[in-house]
Amino acid sequence: MSVVTVGETMAALAPDHVGPLRYTRTMGLSVAGSESTVAIGVRRLGHPAAWIGRIGDDELGALVEMRLRGEGIEVYARRDPDAPTGLMLKERRAAGVRRVHYYRRDSAGSRLSAADLPDGVVESAEVLHVSGITFALGDSAAETARVAIARARDSGVTVSLDLNHRRGLWTDADAVAALDPLLSEVDVLFASADEARLFASGTAADLATALRSKGPGTVVVTLGAEGAVSASAEGALRVPAVPVTEIDPVGAGDSFAAGYLSGLLRGDPEDARLRRATAVAAIAVSTHGDWEGLPTAAELDTVDGRDIT
Ligand code: CKP
Numbered sequence: 001m002s003v004v005t006v007g008e009t010m011a012a013l014a015p016d017h018v019g020p021l022r023y024t025r026t027m028g029l030s031v032a033g034s035e036s037t038v039a040i041g042v043r044r045l046g047h048p049a050a051w052i053g054r055i056g057d058d059e060l061g062a063l064v065e066m067r068l069r070g071e072g073i074e075v076y077a078r079r080d081p082d083a084p085t086g087l088m089l090k091e092r093r094a095a096g097v098r099r100v101h102y103y104r105r106d107s108a109g110s111r112l113s114a115a116d117l118p119d120g121v122v123e124s125a126e127v128l129h130v131s132g133i134t135f136a137l138g139d140s141a142a143e144t145a146r147v148a149i150a151r152a153r154d155s156g157v158t159v160s161l162d163l164n165h166r167r168g169l170w171t172d173a174d175a176v177a178a179l180d181p182l183l184s185e186v187d188v189l190f191a192s193a194d195e196a197r198l199f200a201s202g203t204a205a206d207l208a209t210a211l212r213s214k215g216p217g218t219v220v221v222t223l224g225a226e227g228a229v230s231a232s233a234e235g236a237l238r239v240p241a242v243p244v245t246e247i248d249p250v251g252a253g254d255s256f257a258a259g260y261l262s263g264l265l266r267g268d269p270e271d272a273r274l275r276r277a278t279a280v281a282a283i284a285v286s287t288h289g290d291w292e293g294l295p296t297a298a299e300l301d302t303v304d305g306r307d308i309t
């Protein structure tokens with residue numbers, strides 16, 4: 001297995017038009033979850049991928065399993081008879097203004113436990129990818145992610161972490177307290193500039209360098225339309241974003257991580273990983289949905305008809 005991810009995947013409802021959710025008449029049903037988006041992203045780029053999580057024994061759980069399996073993801077998800085699959089509502093409040101609303105407290109996914117980690121799956125991966133969201137879901141889910149990281153490290157598996165701070169789930173102080181001790185355990189760290197500022201200050205390059213001093217071999221700070229900056233053994237690098245018309249920014253960071261990890265798996269040098277990551281993110285944000293627009297390897301060659309590689 002190239003990439004194994006661990007986290008919560010929810011059902012997701014998104015409105016067909018712009019305006020307050022209370023006036024929305026029709027919504028599309030899909031699934032959403034940072035870690036499974038990364039799995040789908042790397043899978044579309046040709047790398048075997050697995051997702052470990054927990055779902056309810058309900059229709060939404062069946063939807064999550066069906067969608068992920070349909071994308072070619074190996075799914076390891078226990079059906080919890082005592083808790084529902086989580087739900088996320090997306091709101092297009094006004095043009096360019098999006099909000100997400102979670103219905104995930106006490107969800108099956110938040111009850112993920114270390115016993116849900118199947119023997120040998122994390123251990124045989126090339127990369128384990130986790131995100132800060134799992135640490136915010138509760139003690140059991142956080143412990144599961146910690147155990148997965150420990151097993152990966154013991155087996156020489158590259159550990160990738162996206163800080164993915166969610167103020168709707170926990171406070172800044174709680175996020176820093178939980179995530180700071182992990183930084184010495186990870187090989188690749190992804191953070192938006194806002195997330196990086198929880199830990200350091202200064203320019204994007206300062207942020208990446210400061211976070212790298214806490215342990216990760218590579219730190220990538222994503223800057224949206226401004227591209228990304230990385231600090232690694234190859235020094236500080238900056239790449240511009242691919243200019244596109246943004247349709248839906250949710251999932252941008254996960255798409256970026258998928259593109260980067262694909263480059264890592266291919267053995268690309270750091271600047272090529274970053275360019276691959278920005279290209280994947282550009283295609284993903286110029287389509288509706290968190291993951292639906294993720295490109296295949298062949299589609300990566302063009303965005304809006306332009307050569308982007
Ligand atoms: O940081 P991103 O916009 O890439 O993350 C989006 C994902 O998992 C989205 O899929 C959503 O379900 C979530 O983050 C979340 O739990 O907020």
Ligand code: MG
Nearest residue numbers: 162164253254
């Ligand atoms: Mg993110």
